[in-house]
Amino acid sequence: MREQLEQIKAQALDALEGCGDAKALDALRVRYLGKKGELTAILKQMGKLSPEERPVIGQKANEVREALEAALAARQEALKGSALASRLQEEALDVTMPGKTVTEGGLHPLSIVLDDMIDIFQSMGFDILDGPEVETDYYCFEALNVPKDHPARDMQDTFYLGENLVLRTQTSAAQIRVMENRKPPIRIICPGRVYRADEVDATHSPVFHQVEGLVVDKNITLCDLKGCLEQFAHEIYGPETKIRFRPSFFPFTEPSVEVDVSCTACGGKGCRVCKGAGWIEILGAGMVHPNVLRLCGIDPEVYSGFAFGIGLDRLTTTRYKISDIRLLFENDMRFLTQFK
Numbered sequence: 001m002r003e004q005l006e007q008i009k010a011q012a013l014d015a016l017e018g019c020g021d022a023k024a025l026d027a028l029r030v031r032y033l034g035k036k037g038e039l040t041a042i043l044k045q046m047g048k049l050s051p052e053e054r055p056v057i058g059q060k061a062n063e064v065r066e067a068l069e070a071a072l073a074a075r076q077e078a079l080k081g082s083a084l085a086s087r088l089q090e091e092a093l094d095v096t097m098p099g100k101t102v103t104e105g106g107l108h109p110l111s112i113v114l115d116d117m118i119d120i121f122q123s124m125g126f127d128i129l130d131g132p133e134v135e136t137d138y139y140c141f142e143a144l145n146v147p148k149d150h151p152a153r154d155m156q157d158t159f160y161l162g163e164n165l166v167l168r169t170q171t172s173a174a175q176i177r178v179m180e181n182r183k184p185p186i187r188i189i190c191p192g193r194v195y196r197a198d199e200v201d202a203t204h205s206p207v208f209h210q211v212e213g214l215v216v217d218k219n220i221t222l223c224d225l226k227g228c229l230e231q232f233a234h235e236i237y238g239p240e241t242k243i244r245f246r247p248s249f250f251p252f253t254e255p256s257v258e259v260d261v262s263c264t265a266c267g268g269k270g271c272r273v274c275k276g277a278g279w280i281e282i283l284g285a286g287m288v289h290p291n292v293l294r295l296c297g298i299d300p301e302v303y304s305g306f307a308f309g310i311g312l313d314r315l316t317t318t319r320y321k322i323s324d325i326r327l328l329f330e331n332d333m334r335f336l337t338q339f340k
């Protein structure tokens with residue numbers, strides 16, 4: 001029996017030594033120290049021993065059990081340690097590695113300037129409206145006092161989508177929709193894209209942007225128009241900015257004016273940006289033509305109004321001193337990221 005114990009001890013220690021994972025280790029524990037294990041089996045036979053032998057073998061058996069338990073515990077510790085070590089290695093983070101840069105977006109310069117315009121007009125009590133880009137001939141021309149045979153149609157090269165359907169050439173079309181649906185007092189702006197069959201160059205694009213403005217109420221005069229636009233110019237370009245009205249013609253306003261601001265680059269002395277003029281044209285405007293009011297069911301004897309159409313692209317290029325309008329449409333990141 002003594003030899004049997006020695007044998008079990010040697011075998012078990014050997015097996016424990018070579019054991020590489022926790023599952024196998026537990027199997028060994030069951031095999032040697034479990035209720036039905038090899039060591040237990042021997043202890044169960046102790047009854048057959050003589051009374052002299054019993055304590056000697058008993059002591060030996062205890063020794064073997066203690067040795068195995070100690071070896072088992074030691075092996076368990078070692079495995080735990082190496083599991084931790086390999087996990088640490090697998091999941092190691094190199095905190096010195098360069099991180100993935102998250103590129104932050106920014107607003108397009110047109111959006112920045114439009115947001116500013118919206119703020120300015122909103123603070124003057126204007127509502128912000130939207131209108132369709134595909135318009136009928138009626139809203140884009142007829143109702144704006146431009147009949148089919150009117151020579152003013154030649155002022156704008158129109159994309160026709162059908163006999164009576166166009167890509168709007170001007171946000172002025174929105175004026176009619178507003179006056180059809182609202183009763184005075186009316187105070188709105190309508191920003192949006194407009195289209196003209198123009199050749200692309202540094203100052204022309206077949207798609208560009210306008211912000212239409214319309215005010216209709218009792219006793220609205222050209223002075224109100226000037227005050228409103230002067231306030232706008234001061235807020236967008238700075239309080240030193242001057243504006244001037246030049247007589248002009250639009251079929252849907254009478255009188256009509258073109259509005260210039262003192263050059264933002266030279267302050268009015270004359271430079272490359274303003275082509276020596278000292279002034280930059282930014283919009284067309286005027287007093288809403290009585291024919292237009294009447295057609296929308298507003299009595300021109302009672303009400304009057306002013307309207308204006310601001311070129312958003314022009315406003316943006318002058319504000320940021322951008323020399324080529326194409327930059328606004330090309331989506332070149334080197335250009336766009338400068339406006340963050």
Ligand code: DAH
Pocket residue numbers: 169170171172212213250252253283284285286287306307308309310
């Ligand atoms: N629609 C004109 C254009 O595209 C600009 C304009 C002029 C708008 C006078 C107006 C206005 O509302 O009253 O050239």
